[in-house]
Structures are given as C-alpha cells and as structure tokens.
Amino acid sequence: VDFLRNLFSSALGLGSAEKVLDELSLDGVARYIKSGKCRNIICMVGAGISTSAGIPDFRSPGTGLYANLQKYNLPYPEAIFQIDYFKKHPEPFFALAKELYPGQFKPTVCHYFIKMLKDKGILTRCYTQNIDTLERVAGLEGEDLIEAHGTFYTSHCISFGCRQEYSLDWMKEKIFSDDAPRCDKCSSLVKPDIVFFGENLPVRFFSSMKMDFPRCDLLIIMGTSLQVQPFASLVGRYHRSTPFVCSSVQADHLLGLLGFGGGMDFDSDKAYRDVAHISTCDDGCLALADLLGWKAELEELVKKEHARIDSQDKKEKASESKGAAAKASTVTVAPESKKEE
Secondary structure: OHHHHHHHHHHHOOOOOOOOOOOOOHHHHHHHHHOOOOOOEEEEEOHHHOHHHOOOOOOOOOOOHHHHOHHHOOOOHHHHHEHHHHHHOOHHHHHHHHHHOOOOOOOOHHHHHHHHHHHOOOEEEEEEOOOOOHHHHOOOOHHHEEEOOEEEEEEEEOOOOOOOEEEHHHHHHHHHOOOOOEOOOOOOEEEEEEOOEOOOOOHHHHHHHHHHHHHOOEEEEEOOOOOOOOHHHHHHOOOOOOOEEEEOOOOOOHHHHHOOOOOOOOOOOOOOOOEEEOOOHHHHHHHHHHHHOOHHHHHHHHHHHHHHHHHHHHHHHHHHHHHHHHHHHOOOOOOOOOOOO
C-alpha cells in the first residue's frame, strides 16, 4: 500500500508535499542554495539564454528565426529543419548554418552562471534545447550536458550504411566554402548532429532523465517557452517538493498536468513551491548570483573568458591572414632563358 501511495504521489502529483523554500522569491531560492541542502540542481534552458549573444530565438514575432526565413523560399518556415525536406533540398539549411555557425558568438552571463553551478559542485545536469554549443564554449563538458535537440559539435553521414563521423572543424570548412558537405567515403550528405523534425531525440536524453530528475532538489528553467515536446514534459519528472525558479519563461500551467507533475503555481493561495522571476535570463542570473554572493565572481569570469575568446579569435585570424598572404606570394616564375652571346 505504501509503495502504491508513493508511486501515485510522485507520478500523479497526489498527496501532501513538503515546503522547501521559506519564501517564494529569488531570496528564498538563494537562502535554500546557501543552506547546503540543495546539492542537485538541474537547469532546463532554451534559445532565450543565447539571444543576448546575438543568436535569434525561434518564435519571437519579427525577430525570431522563423519570421526571417523568406529569402530561402521555403514552403513553410519549419521545413528548414525537416529531415525529408533537407534530404531533397539541403541548401537552405547550410546557408542558414553559415549565418549561425558556432564559433561566431560568445557565451552569455547565463551560460557562465550554469558553469559556476558546476564549479560549486551543485549542478547535476544542464538539459538544453540549443544547438549553438555555447554551453560547451562556456566550459561545460559532455557529461554535464543533455543536448536534447542535438549539437553542431559533431556531424555524421546520413547514409545508414555509412554513418561516418566528422568534426566541427571539418563541417565548418565545408559550410564556409559554400559546398554542400558530402561524405569522403560514400558521397552522401553529411548533417550536423542536430535533431530535425522527423528524427528521434538522443537515447541519452531518455536514459538520463530517469536518473537525474528523481534526485533533483532545484529545477531552474530559463529561456524556453516549453512548447516543444518531449523536452517540455521534463517538468513533470521532478518530485512534488522540488522548487522551480523560472526566468524569462512563458510556462503553460497545463504542461504540468500533461506531464503528471501537478502544474506550476506561482501566485495562487495554494502556491508553496514555484518561483517566477520575470526578467532577461542574464539579469535573472546576475540577480541570483548577487544574492548568493557570487556576482563579482561571475562578472569577472565573463570578462576573463570573453577576453580569452577575443584573443584566440585574433590569433586565428592573424594566422589565417598570414597563410593567405604566403599562399598568394608563392608564385612560380619561369627562369629567364640565358641569352646567347
């Protein structure tokens, strides 16, 4: 009986739940983290954490990615990420990839805040919908990340009989030379390992969520509208007592019911757990870092890492320019024929 009661309580949101936060505010969240009781934080993030880096989100009216794809003459905006359309017409996707390719943008305050959670030893995992690899650039490693919608970090031949793997640098060279990337072994198209509509999410997404969410003691959601499944269903995987803190998120309260988690409740008389902090993602992270006493450390980390990236880019561009100049000056000149006297 106790087993069944606990099963229904965790799966359907039934029964009583412990109130963990002493106050439903960012201050309450900060005190909870500082108490030492919060050791397994999960971050769920979307495109909103990268907009301050200059990368557009998908759905914002006027500025979102889907609102600015007319130049590619698509039958509908989402076609650019449809696997069947890509196989027949890869050019629009690779033209867009050239505009948004990793390495042209620096991680945001939000990315480095998540890195700080890792450095403090309290980040269990970051579940991201983003494909821009900025979490990796900020210092998170593969074990820290669940890249739910895949990544540009690696690429594979789309032929099931081949599946040759290619690196980020290989793909970058192809895209910026305006060639549709073709496999060196079988000449089939090569696609970055991002999840297109019509493809399955990585197996690791499903295996990790079963392990991570039962032990999560704080869920931080940033920069996602929670409109895309199955990513949005993760909010139903947490324990009923696990607090949320949401920054720059438009969450449908019905999503919790669909995920059997009881829904998000920020402002009713029965609210006991969830905190909404409506601001930009960067401002929200700075505000929480300030309450935790980490603000100066976070700002210094961002400054130092951005300077390092700028210095590295400068060296790479100088090396490329030097190489191009050397190549241009290497001209074979036929020796003058010796005049007969």
